[in-house]
Amino acid sequence: MNFIDLGAQQKRIRDKIDANIKKVLDSNAYINGPELTELEKKLGEYVGVKYAVGCASGTDALLMPLMALGAGPGDAIFTTPFTFIATAEVVQILRATSVFADVEPDTFNIDVNKLEDAIKKTKKEGKLRPAGIIPVDIFGACADYDEILALAKQYDMWVIEDACQSFGATYKGKKACSFGIAGATSFFPAKPFGCYGDGGMIFTDDKKMYDDLLSIRVHGQGIDKYNNVRVGINGRLDTIQCAIMLAKYEIFAEEVELRQKVAATYAELLKGVVETPFVKSHNVSAWAQYCVMHPKRDHIMAELGKEKIPTAIYYPKSLHLQEAFVSLGYKKGDMPVSEAIGEKIFALPMHPYLTREDQQTVASAITKAIG
Numbered sequence: 001m002n003f004i005d006l007g008a009q010q011k012r013i014r015d016k017i018d019a020n021i022k023k024v025l026d027s028n029a030y031i032n033g034p035e036l037t038e039l040e041k042k043l044g045e046y047v048g049v050k051y052a053v054g055c056a057s058g059t060d061a062l063l064m065p066l067m068a069l070g071a072g073p074g075d076a077i078f079t080t081p082f083t084f085i086a087t088a089e090v091v092q093i094l095r096a097t098s099v100f101a102d103v104e105p106d107t108f109n110i111d112v113n114k115l116e117d118a119i120k121k122t123k124k125e126g127k128l129r130p131a132g133i134i135p136v137d138i139f140g141a142c143a144d145y146d147e148i149l150a151l152a153k154q155y156d157m158w159v160i161e162d163a164c165q166s167f168g169a170t171y172k173g174k175k176a177c178s179f180g181i182a183g184a185t186s187f188f189p190a191k192p193f194g195c196y197g198d199g200g201m202i203f204t205d206d207k208k209m210y211d212d213l214l215s216i217r218v219h220g221q222g223i224d225k226y227n228n229v230r231v232g233i234n235g236r237l238d239t240i241q242c243a244i245m246l247a248k249y250e251i252f253a254e255e256v257e258l259r260q261k262v263a264a265t266y267a268e269l270l271k272g273v274v275e276t277p278f279v280k281s282h283n284v285s286a287w288a289q290y291c292v293m294h295p296k297r298d299h300i301m302a303e304l305g306k307e308k309i310p311t312a313i314y315y316p317k318s319l320h321l322q323e324a325f326v327s328l329g330y331k332k333g334d335m336p337v338s339e340a341i342g343e344k345i346f347a348l349p350m351h352p353y354l355t356r357e358d359q360q361t362v363a364s365a366i367t368k369a370i371g
């Protein structure tokens with residue numbers, strides 16, 4: 001059994017992928033080829049925003065809008081400790097300061113009340129200026145954007161959506177990646193919409209943000225790449241990756257549906273056995289991961305391993321406790337909800353092509369391990 005079965009997906013569209021790659025090879029347009037423009041147009045329309053900017057990774061998709069907004073020393077940027085390192089890493093790269101607010105115990109997304117407490121505390125201390133919020137759509141389900149955007153407005157802050165796990169999800173009928181000044185997603189192969197290497201995309205309705213991102217993506221270019229008006233990066237998305245994603249896009253909506261079925265089957269088979277994921281009724285998750293919780297997590301994972309059932313832990317160590325962030329001054333106990341989740345959570349195989357039989361095998365193995 002595979003944790004994520006990219007092979008099953010590839011089998012369905014291999015001919016189309018081969019043909020699309022061949023077209024790029026025949027054109028020799030490996031950078032900024034027409035496939036990039038086509039993919040940006042298609043995905044921008046899918047998300048429902050005016051502009052989409054392909055980039056080299058989900059990390060760059062977060063970093064580039066931060067650069068466009070001029071985030072830097074003295075800025076407090078609020079996010080969750082229960083996420084992948086990149087969410088806060090980009091803040092630290094720019095010498096701004098990550099401020100963590102703990103998550104909800106059931107959705108694992110940022111707790112809006114704790115977020116407001118953290119903003120108030122930062123304002124009161126007066127050392128840093130509350131500049132922005134980076135909510136994360138953890139495991140594929142959106143954070144509470146109505147409340148978060150209202151808070152941002154109240155405190156005159158911007159929002160960048162970390163949608164690296166949620167491309168394909170919806171919040172109150174609106175697509176993930178469409179919230180805040182910019183939405184950032186990742187095309188890492190294991191993501192719900194992945195390429196065959198590294199890639200990402202930024203979505204925005206803001207023309208100035210769009211223009212700045214185009215410049216930042218190519219070393220801060222002005223009228224051309226040898227006219228540099230700001231410090232940027234090489235943040236481009238390869239044409240070949242775009243060609244692959246155009247083939248995958250044709251089956252993507254169907255795959256999002258299939259993921260709903262797989263999640264529903266797990267919920268049915270694992271009810272009362274482990275804590276299954278809670279998704280708010282206004283959300284449709286992209287199910288980047290299917291994470292369950294049980295106090296005997298380590299034992300269950302070991303038993304599943306013996307039966308060749310792959311599992312993984314997202315995230316065993318919250319960001320506020322990472323060595324990379326010691327300078328932020330957090331200690332164990334500061335984010336109790338996030339820390340407690342990290343001790344009992346584990347992810348099960350999750351992909352659109354998982355069969356009910358395989359899911360039954362997983363469920364039986366978990367039930368047996370718990371005893």
Ligand SMILES: Cc1ncc(COP(=O)(O)O)c(C=O)c1O
Nearest residue numbers: 057058059084086087164186188
């Ligand atoms: C929540 C989150 N943010 C950011 C990233 C970074 O994306 P990438 O690995 O494409 O740089 C990831 C991906 O692993 C992620 O899961």
